[in-house]
Every structure is written in structure tokens, then in C-alpha cells.
Amino acid sequence: MNGKRPIVELRNICKSYQRGNQNIPVLNDITFDIIEGEFLALMGPSGSGKSTLLNLIAGIDKADSGVINVAGIDIAALSEMELAGWRAANVGFIFQFYNLIPVLTAFENVELPLLLSGLSKKEKKSHVETALRIVNLSDRLEHYPGELSGGQQQRVAIARAIVTDPAIIVADEPTGDLDRVSAEEILGLMDRLVHELGKTIIMVTHDPRAAGKAHFIKHLDKGVLNAGPQADF
Amino acid sequence: MQVLKLIFKNAFRHRLRTFLTIAGISIAILAFGLLRTVVDAWYAGVEASAANRLVSRNAISLIFPLPLSYKEKIRQVDGVTVVSYGNWFGGIYIDEKNFFPNFAVEPKSYLELYPEYVFQPDQLAALLRDRKGFAAGRKLADKYKWKPGDTVILKGTIFPGEWEFVLRGIYKGRTKSVDETQFFFHWDYLNETLKKTIAARADQVGFYMIGVKNPNIASNVTAAIDKTFKNSLAETLTETEKAFQMSFISMSEAIVIAIQLVSFVVIIIIMAVMANTMAMSARERIGEYAVFKTLGFGGMYIAVLVFGESLFISATGCVIGTILTFPAAKAFGNEMSQFFPIFNVSVNTIYLDVAAAFVIGITAAIIPTYRAVSIRIADGLRRIG
Numbered sequence: 001m002n003g004k005r006p007i008v009e010l011r012n013i014c015k016s017y018q019r020g021n022q023n024i025p026v027l028n029d030i031t032f033d034i035i036e037g038e039f040l041a042l043m044g045p046s047g048s049g050k051s052t053l054l055n056l057i058a059g060i061d062k063a064d065s066g067v068i069n070v071a072g073i074d075i076a077a078l079s080e081m082e083l084a085g086w087r088a089a090n091v092g093f094i095f096q097f098y099n100l101i102p103v104l105t106a107f108e109n110v111e112l113p114l115l116l117s118g119l120s121k122k123e124k125k126s127h128v129e130t131a132l133r134i135v136n137l138s139d140r141l142e143h144y145p146g147e148l149s150g151g152q153q154q155r156v157a158i159a160r161a162i163v164t165d166p167a168i169i170v171a172d173e174p175t176g177d178l179d180r181v182s183a184e185e186i187l188g189l190m191d192r193l194v195h196e197l198g199k200t201i202i203m204v205t206h207d208p209r210a211a212g213k214a215h216f217i218k219h220l221d222k223g224v225l226n227a228g229p230q231a232d233f
Numbered sequence: 234m235q236v237l238k239l240i241f242k243n244a245f246r247h248r249l250r251t252f253l254t255i256a257g258i259s260i261a262i263l264a265f266g267l268l269r270t271v272v273d274a275w276y277a278g279v280e281a282s283a284a285n286r287l288v289s290r291n292a293i294s295l296i297f298p299l300p301l302s303y304k305e306k307i308r309q310v311d312g313v314t315v316v317s318y319g320n321w322f323g324g325i326y327i328d329e330k331n332f333f334p335n336f337a338v339e340p341k342s343y344l345e346l347y348p349e350y351v352f353q354p355d356q357l358a359a360l361l362r363d364r365k366g367f368a369a370g371r372k373l374a375d376k377y378k379w380k381p382g383d384t385v386i387l388k389g390t391i392f393p394g395e396w397e398f399v400l401r402g403i404y405k406g407r408t409k410s411v412d413e414t415q416f417f418f419h420w421d422y423l424n425e426t427l428k429k430t431i432a433a434r435a436d437q438v439g440f441y442m443i444g445v446k447n448p449n450i451a452s453n454v455t456a457a458i459d460k461t462f463k464n465s466l467a468e469t470l471t472e473t474e475k476a477f478q479m480s481f482i483s484m485s486e487a488i489v490i491a492i493q494l495v496s497f498v499v500i501i502i503i504m505a506v507m508a509n510t511m512a513m514s515a516r517e518r519i520g521e522y523a524v525f526k527t528l529g530f531g532g533m534y535i536a537v538l539v540f541g542e543s544l545f546i547s548a549t550g551c552v553i554g555t556i557l558t559f560p561a562a563k564a565f566g567n568e569m570s571q572f573f574p575i576f577n578v579s580v581n582t583i584y585l586d587v588a589a590a591f592v593i594g595i596t597a598a599i600i601p602t603y604r605a606v607s608i609r610i611a612d613g614l615r616r617i618g
Contacts, residue, residue, distance in 0.1 A: 052611075060527055060610040081531065088529025095614065099524045103242035108235065113528045115235060160528075 006033035007167060007200050008057055013066035015052055015223075026052045028223040030066070034168075039194045039201045041214035048220040050204045051172055057202060058091050058170040059083045071167040088116045092161030092199075096173035098153040100145040100160075106132065107141040110159045117164065131159035134197075135189060151182030158189055162199065169193065171203040175210050187213045236534070240541035243514070251546060254510045258550025258593065259557065261503035262586050266558035267565060268496035269582045274566075275489050277575035279482060281410050282475040284448035286346055289441040289458055290477075292468040298437035299467050301424075306461055307441055312454045315444035317342035319420055324387030324396060326377070332571045333373055335387060335416035337423040338442075340368070346444050349407040356381060356402035364422050366401030370413030372570065374403045392423065394430070414574035443471070500589045507597035511543050515601030522605040523613020532606035539605055543598035544591070551590030555583060 013030040016023050026049040034040050034057075042050040055061035056068060059075045068075050071090060078086055093099075100109045110131050114124045132138055135155040145153050154174060161169050171190070175183035191213055193199040203214060211217050219226040245251055273280075289307065291297035301318070308316045319338035325331070340361060344350060352360070352368070359381070360366045369379060379385065383400045398418050406413050420438070427435040445454050455471040462469045472480075482489065515522075522535050558578055566576030 055611050058527075060614075084526065084529045084531055086529075087527065093524075093527055095524075099520065099614070101239075101521055101524070103239065103246060108238075111235070112525075116529050 004036045007036040007038075007071055008034035008202070009067070009069040010057070011067040011069075013053070013056060013068065014064050015049070015056065015061075016064055026223050027056075027063075027220075030223075030225050032218065032225060034200060034202060036200055037194065037198045038216060039190070039214045040203065041211035041217045042202065042204045042220060043206070043208075043211050043217055044220035047222075049223040050220045053220065054170050054172055054202060054204050057168070058093065059087050085116075088113060089164065090167045092164065092166040092169040094154070094157050094161050094169065094171035094174045096176040098145070098150075098157045098177075100153055100156055102145050105142050105144055106137060106148065106156045106159075109145070109156055110163050113160060113164045127163050128159075131163040132156075134162065134192075135159045149182070150178050151185050154178060154182070154186050155189065158186070158193070162193065162197070166199075168200045168202060171201060173205055174203060175205070175207060183207070183210065236537060236541070240538060240545055243518070243538065244542050244545050247514070250510060250513070254507060254546055255550045255553065257506050258503055258547055258590065259554040261499050262551050262554025262590060263557045263561060264499045265496050265589055266555065266578060266582050266586050267561060268492050268499070269585055270558075270562050270565075270576060270578050271573070272489055272492055272496075273579050273582065274573035274576045275482060275485070275492075277410060277412070277573070278478040279475055281349075281412065281575070282473070282478050284451065284473065284475070285445050286474040287443040287445060287451060287455055287458075287471055288474055288477040289443060289469045289471040290439070292459075292470040295439070297467070298434075298439055299441065299469065301436040301438055303441065303462065303467075303469070304438075307443060307458055310454060310457045310461065312445050312450045312457075313443055314446055315342050315345050317346050317442040317444075318438040318440065319343065319417070319442070320423060320439035321391070322387070322389070322396075322418075322423070323391045324389050326385065326387055331377075333414050333416055334412075334574075335418075337420040338417045339420045340417070343417070343442065346442050349411045350404040351407050352402045352404050360402040363399060363401050364419045364425075365397065365399050367398040367416060367418035368402040368404055369400060370415045370574075371403055371405050372413040372574070373416060374400070376414075376570065379403075392427065392431075392434075394426075396426075409577050410575055412574045414570060441469075442474075500593065504593045504596050507543065507547060507593050508600065510546070511539065511597045511601045514542065515539055515605050519605060519608055519613050523608060523610045526610050527614070535605050536602045539602040540595065540598045543601075544594035547590045547594035547597070550593075551586055554590075555586045558582070558586070 010033070011031050013027055014025070015027040016025040030053060042053060044050045052061065056063050057070065059078070063076055066076070073086065075083065075086060101112070104112070107128055110128045111124055114127060119127065129138065132141060135158050137152060137155055137159065140148060140152065145156070148156065174190070175186055178186060187210055190201055190203070194201055203210070205211050289299070291299055304316050304318060307313060317339050319336045322335045322337050324335050326333070360368050367385070379400050381400050381403065385398050385400060387396045387398065389396055404413070424435055443454070443458070445451050451473055455473070458471040459469050525535055562576060562578045566573060569576065
């Protein structure tokens with residue numbers, strides 16, 4: 001801890017899925033905090049529930065029980081519509097397969113989250129250009145995803161994640177589809193987001209090298225949290 | 234603005250599929266428009282009928298004549314302004330395939346009843362003056378390249394012999410809905426000839442055309458005329474011109490209904506094709522819709538994307554199909570002019586085209602939109618990769 005307050009508080013989170021008549025528990029009594037400005041890696045074998053936990057923190061899925069407090073808001077209490085608005089303002093998303101819209105340019109992809117912001121056209125342009133400058137893609141504004149490499153696409157996705165200046169950034173296997181060099185670039189960029197911009201990042205990964213960039217690593221196994229080794233902070 | 238751009242770009246992601254779908258819709262709209270125009274053409278005579286014109290014929294059947302002497306009695310009925318009369322001549326020009334309607338009428342009163350036939354004054358005067366003269370509609374004269382002064386011979390079928398006429402007037406329709414393929418000549422010419430050849434058939438007419446003061450009294454006048462000739466040797470059946478024309482349509486009503494059904498079946502088929510296109514597109518983009526939802530966009534935004542794309546494709550097909558309908562209808566109308574003298578694409582048909590395209594666009598998007606909007610984000614994101 002460095003004296004900062006927790007930005008994410010998870011208390012007794014349980015989540016299960018219904019498959020036919022079968023109830024499959026995915027997360028069992030998860031409790032922990034994430035401090036503002038922290039870079040946390042969630043690791044665990046496939047099916048351990050790490051992506052589900054990430055989805056719950058990001059407000060794209062709902063827990064069966066427990067409390068999820070993000071930046072002072074109990075997101076479990078929000079309706080679907082309120083959650084959508086909350087996500088737009090507070091969460092930046094980075095996906096394994098970038099999930100850019102192929103028919104929009106890099107600029108337009110990054111601009112997407114701002115369409116819900118009520119900013120003027122000029123303000124949006126300024127935000128988008130800043131975000132793309134941070135990820136070193138100022139020269140690729142008009143390029144379509146298909147014209148960019150995997151690493152560049154992921155950098156566009158990161159620009160899209162930070163353009164609204166969200167409270168937290170969630171990343172699901174952000175280097176899972178990249179070669180080693182591109183993966184290093186992305187991890188370096190995420191590191192910069194934490195150290196230079198003070199962003200809080202929660203990253204799901206299988207890759208120990210990626211997890212090594214995080215300040216903390218938490219291990220999930222069969223829906224139960226095991227305290228993992230702490231990285232240098 | 235970006236929504237419109239996205240809709241447009243989405244629509245052309247699979248260009249071949251989109252072009253084929255647009256082509257399909259265009260052809261369906263074209264077929265629908267042509268079939269609706271055929272139906273309109275079927276009813277053209279009814280539509281061109283005036284509410285203040287009545288037709289009186291033999292109550293037994295149209296093929297039985299009425300005495301010429303009824304003319305004065307009909308004229309005396311309250312509310313009657315003009316009485317004209319005529320016979321279906323049924324003559325053949327050179328060959329049977331050259332069919333066009335031809336009548337023997339009393340031209341002065343007939344043209345008083347049909348002001349929609351517009352003549353040049355000198356041609357009208359010549360027509361009224363020359364007992365062997367005949368009038369032809371512009372389309373008919375153009376088709377056979379007749380000019381005023383030309384002699385035309387019709388071979389009689391109902392009235393045997395070769396009948397020689399001189400073209401004295403070419404009329405134009407006051408509106409597009411006026412039949413310009415008619416041929417009519419002096420009833421007196423027919424009657425005088427019959428007196429010499431088949432005297433028993435002289436002084437008899439096939440029908441009376443009657444003008445009334447105003448349409449509101451038409452039913453009283455029809456009743457009064459029929460009452461006048463009740464229990465005579467030739468009782469009359471009088472009805473409005475519209476009802477008279479409808480009696481011909483009703484004989485072929487089953488065909489008209491079949492054409493109408495086919496026109497709607499065409500739309501239903503293309504609706505299924507369009508729905509398939511939209512279902513494929515939405516299924517391929519389900520991950521993107523999940524991304525939109527992740528970023529905070531609501532179901533309405535996604536619905537606008539899917540409906541917008543569907544409506545854009547159907548509207549494009551509609552515009553192309555509607556534009557093509559006009560030359561196609563012109564070509565079809567020229568080829569079929571002897572069956573459909575009036576073959577115009579009506580404003581109503583255009584409205585129906587637009588409505589059909591709108592229904593296609595909306596219907597095709599309903600299920601894909603429901604799926605896109607209702608999918609859980611986590612499930613949608615899982616489809617990527």
C-alpha cells in the first residue's frame with residue numbers, strides 16, 4: 001500500500017452459471033481491494049473465473065451476491081442502463097483481439113466512446129489526438145484496422161480505452177494475440193499508463209512475463225482467490 | 234453523423250452480398266410496380282368513368298339492341314342533359330391481331346359527353362361534316378401511321394362487308410388516363426348502309442350514353458329510365474358508366490385477384506431474402522455489437538445501426554426498382570397496347586413501392602435487432618477470435 005485509497009472493493013463475491021439444470025459455481029466468496037494507481041494481474045488456469053471476475057469489476061456482468069464498489073459506487077445496485085452509462089464514464093477496455101470496428105479508421109475507433117460524452121466536435125478531436133499521441137500512433141489517424149499490425153491495433157484499442165480518462169482500465173489477455181516484440185511494446189505502454197498517467201489497470205493474463213509487469217498478481221483457482229507473489233512496486 | 238457513416242459502411246462490408254440483395258429488391262420492386270400497373274390498367278376504364286354519365290342497354294344482354302326511338306323518351310326524363318348512342322362495331326383492320334376498339338356513335342352528342350377527347354377545331358369540324366369520316370386516338374393513329382385524309386378499311390364482323398372510312402380527326406386525351414386508342418365513326422353511316430343491306434337491323438342501337446345534371450341524381454335517373462321502358466319489348470338496364478365498366482372487370486376478377494396476390498408474394502419472397510441478409514450480417518457482427526454495449530452504447534444505438542442498414546439497402550433497391558419501372562412499363566405498355574390502352578405508372582404505385590420497401594426493411598431487421606440487442610456482452614465478446 002502506498003497510502004492511496006482503494007478504487008475497487010470486492011466483498012464476498014459469488015457467481016455461478018446455470019447450464020441446463022446444473023448450477024456451475026465460477027467465483028466463490030472473493031474479497032479483495034485494488035488500490036488507485038495499481039497495476040494488478042489476475043492469473044489462473046482456464047476456467048478459473050478470472051475473466052468472469054474482470055467482467056464483474058468492469059460492470060459487464062452481474063454477481064449473484066456480494067458487493068462491488070468501484071470509485072465509491074456500488075455497481076451491483078445499478079440497472080442495466082445505469083451500468084452502461086457508468087461503464088462509458090469509468091471503465092476503459094482492452095481486449096485480446098483488439099475488438100476494433102473494421103470499417104472505422106483509427107481516429108474514429110478512438111472517438112467511439114466519446115460519442116456518448118456530450119463533448120463538442122473540437123474537444124473530441126483534441127481528446128482523440130492526445131490519446132493516439134500517447135500510444136505513438138499520431139501518424140496513423142486515417143488508417144483502418146486492416147491496414148495496421150496487431151501491435152498497432154492493440155495500441156489503437158489502448159487509445160480507445162484511455163480517451164475518456166476512465167477510473168480503471170480492464171485488460172483481458174492484452175498480449176495474447178501478439179508476437180513477443182509487440183507484446184513488450186504493449187506492456188511497456190500499459191506500464192507508462194500506470195506510472196505517468198496514474199491509471200489503475202486490472203489485467204487478466206496467462207503469460208507470466210506479462211504478469212511480471214504488474215505490481216500485484218492474484219491467482220484464481222476454481223473460483224477461489226489465492227494470494228500470489230507480489231511484484232516490485 | 235458517425236451513425237450514418239457506420240450504417241453506410243456496414244451496408245457495403247460484403248459488397249457482393251449487398252449488391253445481390255439490392256439487385257433482388259430492385260427486381261422485386263420492379264415486378265411489384267409492373268403488376269400493380271397491370272391491375273391499374275385493368276381498372277383504367279373504370280377510373281376514367283365520369284360520375285355524371287349513365288349507360289343504358291338491353292336488360293337481357295348487351296348483344297341485344299334497343300330501338301333508336303328510345304332516344305327522345307330518355308331525353309324527356311328529368312335530370313337528363315344529353316343523350317347519345319352507338320354500337321360496338323367490332324371491325325377488323327387488315328388482320329385480327331390488329332385489335333382496337335371501334336364504335337359507331339352519334340359524334341356531336343358523344344363528344345359533348347366526352348370532353349376529355351380533345352380535337353383541333355378544324356379536324357373536329359371536318360369530322361362532324363363528313364359522314365364517312367372517323368376519329369382515332371393519338372396512339373392508334375401513331376401506331377398505324379394514319380394521317381388526316383387517309384382512307385382506312387375495316388372488315389365488318391357484326392356488320393358484314395368492307396367499310397371504308399376517312400380519317401378526319403385525331404384526338405388527344407385531356408389527361409393521361411384517357412384512352413387514346415379508340416376508333417369511332419358516324420352512327421348514321423352504319424345505319425344508312427344497314428337500311429340498304431340488312432334493313433331489319435337498321436334504327437337500332439347497342440347502347441345509350443346519357444348525361445345527367447349532377448351525379449347525385451344518377452340513381453333517380455337510372456330508375457326513371459328503366460321504369461319508362463318496363464314491360465316493353467326491349468326493357469333497359471341503366472347504370473352509371475362506372476358500374477357498366479365494372480361489369481366487364483368483374484368477368485375477369487379472378488385474374489385481377491391472382492395478379493394482386495402474385496405482386497404481394499413477390500414482396501414476401503424478397504422480404505425473406507432481405508431478412509436472411511440481415512440475419513447473416515448481424516450474426517457476423519454480434520461481437521461488435523457486444524463491444525458497442527461494453528463501451529456504454531445502449532440497445533437503441535444498436536437497433537438504429539441494424540434497422541438503418543436494412544432500410545438503407547431496401548431504400549436503395551426501391552429507388553433503382555422504381556426508376557426502372559418507368560421504362561419497363563413504357564416498353565410493356567407499347568407491346569401490350571391492344572390489351573392495355575392505358576398503361577401508366579400511377580402515383581399510388583410509387584407510394585406502394587415505397588411502402589413495400591419500408592416494410593421489407595423494417596421486417597427484415599426485427600429478429601437480427603432483437604438478437605443483437607438482447608445478447609449478453611460476455612457471450613457476444615466470446616464470439617470474437
